[in-house]
Amino acid sequence: MSPACPVQLPSYLTTPARLCRAAGAHVMLALGLLVVGSLAMADMPLLKPMKGASKTTKLVDTTDAPDAPARPASGASAATPADPLEQLRQRLAGKLSGVKTSAGAAGPLDVRIVAKTSLGPAAAEGPRRTVVGKARAPSAAAASAGVGAHGAEPHWAYQGPAGPQTWGGLRPEFKLCGSGQRQSPIDIRGGLAVDLEPVKFAYQGSRFGVIDNGHTVQANLASGNHIELGGKRFELVQMHFHRPSEERIDGRQFEMSVHLVHKDDQGKLAVVAVLLDKGEAQPAVQQVWNNLPLERHEETAARVMLDPSEILPVDRRYYTYMGSLTTPPCSEGVQWVVMRHPVSVSAEQLELFARIYPMNARPVQQATGRRILQSQ
Secondary structure (H helix, E strand, C coil): CCCCCCCCCCCCCHHHHHHHHHHCHHHHHHHHHHHHHHHHHHCCCCEECCCCCCCCCCCEECCCCCCCCCCCCCCHHHHCCCCHHHHHHHHHHHHHHHCCCCCCCCCCCCCCCCCCCCCCHHHHCCCCCCCCCCCCCCCHHHHHCCCCCCCCCCCCCCCHHHCHHHHHHHCHHHCHHHHCCCCCCCEECCCEEECCCCCEEECCCECEEEEECCCCEEEEECCCCEEEECCEEEEEEEEEEECCCCCEECCEECCEEEEEEEECCCCCEEEEEEEEEECCCCHHHHHHHHCCCCCCCCCEECCCCECHHHHCCCCCCEEEEEEECCCCCCCEEEEEEEECCCEEECHHHHHHHHHHCCCCCCCCCCCCCCCCEEEC
């Protein structure tokens, strides 16, 4: 049962009436007093005496309400109540009884109050906020396509359109492949015979893994192997194979070569090149072949140990010069140690590698007056 509204409102003011019945008489009265009070203050004075009237003359409300009935006052106390709140209440009654509105149209003085019974999607989310976070990662499709800061990785090869003659133009990082002045390999001729300090090899049996990286077969070795060269210590990192040999001695090219790559604590490289020629089977090479992976770019961990010293020649005299990596990015500043005497490998071992990589040797580069030393 809805409480009765203490203020009798016209039937056309349906919205305030419903609000009054739903919320109670006190809410409606307070709202009406607030709205009309502000309007009344703007229209002051509220009552005007008629011309020629004495103090006891009847007062007439001058509010624009043509249909409102006149409300006579018998005296000053009746026309002007002493209580300001009572004056506002009477003003409100006059306004509500004298304003006409058409059905469905809101007048300039109407206040529309809408009460929602449920929150919509926008309201349920609360105030909108701008959240600044990390950039979204690229989709899996974009990642699998190999698109990064530099685009797709350019392919390089030993023959064809992406062969050695084009390496320098494939990427800015490869520019030394075309413009470098200390490039490798070279045809070693006229080495200066001097009393060079022997290379101190400190190799031992080590764990290793084999990977076909798309350009060669490579054996990655565990730490614990190193050489001492020119008073510096270089740790053995990996060894890989080329067919035919990249190095030449007095114009002669060998069946294959193996490069043992070392690095010092400052990141400088020293590469020991061992020439391979046809003859007896080589045990260390066979251990690498026995652990070839089934797929490219997947490393196979060997179950046996590999001693790199087994691939070194008995005669360890060598040539040395300053050169570069023989594959992109062709970085220079690499010290090369080329063993003067080759090591034999069997025809079967040569054939096995040739079936994987028939040719993966960079052509010889210009020596350009570099000093080549050879140990006696």
